[in-house]
Amino acid sequence: MRYSLTVKRFLAIMKRTHVLPGVVCALLMMIPAKGLDCDFPFEMIGTQCLFVDSMEKGSFYDMRFYCTNVLGQDARLVRIENATQLAVLSDYIYFSASVFSLAAFIEECTLPFEQIGNQCLFVDPLECGNFYDMRLHCAVRGMDASLVKIRDASQLEAVVRYIKEKGLNHANYWIAATDEDEEGHWVWSPKGTEVPMSPILWRHDCDANHSRRPLMDPEKNCAVLDMESNYYFADVSCLGEGEGKICPICERL
Known part of the structure; x- marks a missing residue:
């Protein structure tokens, strides 16, 4: 049930702001070594080092190439394997001024x-x-x-x-x-x-x-x-x- 509600929340954000989705790239390591942070531009979101990029937009294939070949660092498109990960990422996107916000939309x-x-x-x-x-x-x-x-x-x-x-x-x-x-x-x-x-x-x-x-x-x-x-x-x-x-x-x- 939580999964379906979170998906609906994603869709509601996109519908309200009329912003096309960007791309979410992830480092292959799930949890950084103790005492280390995610390398910029990645940041810790839940248990993953992620980079949510609202500026790059394109097809699935273009964005997969962008994560893997442009960002490097063993990056890839994010894999969300459970409802908890999806909820955490949804909250990040919802509250982040850099993605899906009306302010960002107006600037663009x-x-x-x-x-x-x-x-x-x-x-x-x-x-x-x-x-x-x-x-x-x-x-x-x-x-x-x-x-x-x-x-x-x-x-x-x-x-x-x-x-x-x-x-x-x-x-x-x-x-x-x-x-x-x-x-x-x-x-x-x-x-x-x-x-x-x-x-x-x-x-x-x-x-x-x-x-x-x-x-x-x-x-x-x-x-x-x-x-x-x-x-x-x-x-x-x-x-x-x-x-x-x-x-x-x-x-x-």
Whole structure:
């Protein structure tokens, strides 16, 4: 039971701070010889000499190479063999200002990205175009950037407030939502996770039926923050045809 609760705590930390995991390297010796300390940058965490590095990020293979070949000293990716070790490491990460903390996250939100609500975003009013070009425009900025995913009303409110306060409310803005693969099934591109369909996020049309977006329209397979409806979500053509100026909001993941 304790193991499952600790795992949930790890996931909660990551979800709350929106920080990608770094790497935890361990020295092969479990307990330093009496009177000796772990060699820098390693430190004693529980019964292991560990180095928790929030700056290096990459694939499993890259991080395994980083521990073994860059740090040396018989280092490797950490092995957690019981719930006690996991709990100790979880506590260290939770309380360490160098890892997963909101302060560290804010420091890493570097220009042109800014912290808007709980996301690291770049609202670009100058580079405008179709959904595909603007998705690429975000991606080439590196740092795992993509078109923004707005998952709740509070984050939408933060983004809209920023747009208005900065005087950028002269354009529509692409978000990462699309139903190109399956009509009516809206997902965030490129991950494929579900887009919330709450009426407090999507535009209501001023027609006789007070239609609520998105419409079941095979020609409207991408979504924008719609200027005319105070920046609620609206489905449009992915080419942006007939929608005026549509610029990107990029999110650093």
